[in-house]
Amino acid sequence: MVVSVHHLAADAGLEMLKAGGNAVDAAVATGFALAVVHPIAGNLGGGGFLLLRTHDGHATFLDFREQAPLAATADMYLDAQGKVLPEDNLQSSLTGYRAIATPGSVAGLTYAEKKYGKLGLAAAMAPAIKLAEKGFVLSAEEAEELHDPGLTRFADSKRIFQRDGKFYAAGEVLRQPELARTLQRIAADPSDFYHGKLAAELVAELEKGGGLITLEDLARYRVVEREPLTGKFHNYTVISAPPPSSGGVVLLSTLNILAPYDLAKLGDRSPASIHLITEAYRRAYMDRSEYMGDPDYNHIPAAEMTSTRYADAWRASITDQATPSARLHRPEGFLPAAPTSAGKRRESPDTTHFSIVDAEGNAVAMTTTLNNDYGSGVTAGSLGFLLNDEMDDFAAKMNTPNFYGLIQGPADAIAPLKRPLSAMTPTLVLEGGLVDGKLRFVLGSPGGGRIISTVANIFLSAAEGGLNIQQAVDAPRFHHQYLPDTLYLEPGFSGKTIKQLQALGYVVDLKDGYWSNGECIAIDPKSGELLGGQDHRSHYGKAAGY
Numbered sequence: 001m002v003v004s005v006h007h008l009a010a011d012a013g014l015e016m017l018k019a020g021g022n023a024v025d026a027a028v029a030t031g032f033a034l035a036v037v038h039p040i041a042g043n044l045g046g047g048g049f050l051l052l053r054t055h056d057g058h059a060t061f062l063d064f065r066e067q068a069p070l071a072a073t074a075d076m077y078l079d080a081q082g083k084v085l086p087e088d089n090l091q092s093s094l095t096g097y098r099a100i101a102t103p104g105s106v107a108g109l110t111y112a113e114k115k116y117g118k119l120g121l122a123a124a125m126a127p128a129i130k131l132a133e134k135g136f137v138l139s140a141e142e143a144e145e146l147h148d149p150g151l152t153r154f155a156d157s158k159r160i161f162q163r164d165g166k167f168y169a170a171g172e173v174l175r176q177p178e179l180a181r182t183l184q185r186i187a188a189d190p191s192d193f194y195h196g197k198l199a200a201e202l203v204a205e206l207e208k209g210g211g212l213i214t215l216e217d218l219a220r221y222r223v224v225e226r227e228p229l230t231g232k233f234h235n236y237t238v239i240s241a242p243p244p245s246s247g248g249v250v251l252l253s254t255l256n257i258l259a260p261y262d263l264a265k266l267g268d269r270s271p272a273s274i275h276l277i278t279e280a281y282r283r284a285y286m287d288r289s290e291y292m293g294d295p296d297y298n299h300i301p302a303a304e305m306t307s308t309r310y311a312d313a314w315r316a317s318i319t320d321q322a323t324p325s326a327r328l329h330r331p332e333g334f335l336p337a338a339p340t341s342a343g344k345r346r347e348s349p350d351t352t353h354f355s356i357v358d359a360e361g362n363a364v365a366m367t368t369t370l371n372n373d374y375g376s377g378v379t380a381g382s383l384g385f386l387l388n389d390e391m392d393d394f395a396a397k398m399n400t401p402n403f404y405g406l407i408q409g410p411a412d413a414i415a416p417l418k419r420p421l422s423a424m425t426p427t428l429v430l431e432g433g434l435v436d437g438k439l440r441f442v443l444g445s446p447g448g449g450r451i452i453s454t455v456a457n458i459f460l461s462a463a464e465g466g467l468n469i470q471q472a473v474d475a476p477r478f479h480h481q482y483l484p485d486t487l488y489l490e491p492g493f494s495g496k497t498i499k500q501l502q503a504l505g506y507v508v509d510l511k512d513g514y515w516s517n518g519e520c521i522a523i524d525p526k527s528g529e530l531l532g533g534q535d536h537r538s539h540y541g542k543a544a545g546y
């Protein structure tokens with residue numbers, strides 16, 4: 001089964017599974033297809049994380065996060081007065097050429113195929129090449145998305161995605177012959193993108209607009225294979241994203257804080273359970289903001305942050321009322337002092353998620369991103385693909401919120417070749433132990449800083465709240481990230497629940513509508529049947545199985 005936000009990308013993965021490919025072949029096919037049919041987030045010019053667990057119990061994490069160009073500096077997004085440049089400024093971390101970090105997706109997907117795939121790159125890229133060449137029919141929602149003003153600002157983006165102002169309508173076909181050609185070149189020689197003629201063409205395109213990425217940046221890019229983060233929750237083993245994602249640390253510390261409570265008895269989304277989960281989020285996100293960044297630059301005390309003793313100490317500060325974030329004090333004697341500088345490289349080494357399980361039981365959870373919608377808005381000229389604005393995931397200024405309202409500290413300060421802190425949380429959950437446990441859930445979502453609470457919401461509803469995976473994915477979400485001290489609620493909570501939460505002291509915000517997009521799989525413990533949870537918040541996704 002492949003569950004993805006785009007039906008054609010899910011079908012591309014399914015085609016691999018039917019042809020005898022494994023979950024990694026399917027992930028590579030889905031990943032490249034998303035770069036064609038879901039340009040708002042799918043990408044060649046972005047980065048991501050792929051979490052794999054093979055049926056025999058081996059788990060690994062591929063980090064192909066973007067990294068800061070060699071020419072990046074800590075204060076590059078501040079004006080003369082030291083203020084962060086706003087989004088509409090072409091020198092900012094969110095828009096245009098200077099927002100672009102060295103892309104990792106092509107390295108990540110081709111590395112995954114070579115090391116863990118069965119069918120080979122040509123086979124895994126064939127569906128994407130076909131979709132780019134022949135085109136695909138746009139739905140009303142996709143045609144509407146392509147009106148994005150961020151694309152209009154850049155000539156090649158406007159030409160390709162907006163037909164120079166003659167916007168695409170629902171039912172029309174979007175063909176991308178230039179992208180097809182780039183994909184063919186990658187399929188023929190994957191090293192071309194970082195070391196060859198393709199690299200030179202990309203750099204030349206980006207230089208035209210004042211981008212910072214050089215041939216050396218591309219040549220020095222590496223996929224980092226990391227050990228996933230693991231923890232226990234009741235009889236489950238949770239395998240998730242290590243730094244430079246904050247996802248696994250925040251998810252596991254949230255679950256550790258919650259473990260002794262009887263959430264099942266309190267009831268899914270009852271005010272009492274929302275209260276406890278929110279207080280756990282508040283504490284775990286506080287630690288995120290002060291401690292987390294690229295582990296190759298600063299020591300991130302992930303093991304201490306996810307220890308049960310530390311969670312016990314955090315839990316002791318939870319009362320039957322909301323704790324104002326301003327009055328929250330971290331338990332003493334557990335964590336070392338937080339980093340105070342960007343650190344030095346230590347020699348050791350809109351977003352979309354999809355979930356895959358193959359016939360053997362190999363599982364992939366992969367989340368990939370350009371950062372916000374259509375990334376920087378910049379298309380790499382006739383190469384036909386969009387570039388990220390991942391530089392905004394760094395702390396452009398200490399204690400100043402980024403696009404997602406997240407506050408990050410010195411550990412996430414900009415430095416050359418450093419990877420920005422992410423919240424992407426591809427997660428696998430087993431019943432039982434790490435090696436001999438049975439796969440129960442494949443989880444993940446986009447949503448910026450809300451990704452982690454989305455994954456926690458879905459997992460807790462399915463594991464504790466008695467919801468099936470489709471219900472858990474669809475259920476209204478709630479989110480708290482320490483600062484701002486606000487409990488965000490999606491539409492769908494009753495007036496009574498909202499009033500009870502306000503009475504506990506929460507400042508409730510109902511204005512954000514819907515967020516995130518869970519694309520998940522559950523495995524029935526008795527029958528082994530795969531159950532797809534494809535989020536109702538998107539209207540062109542699919543759980544594709546056979």
Ligand code: DON
Nearest residue numbers: 350351371422423446447448
């Ligand atoms: O890596 C991160 O945490 C962000 N760049 C993810 C952005 C995202 O999820 C946007 N989609 N809604």
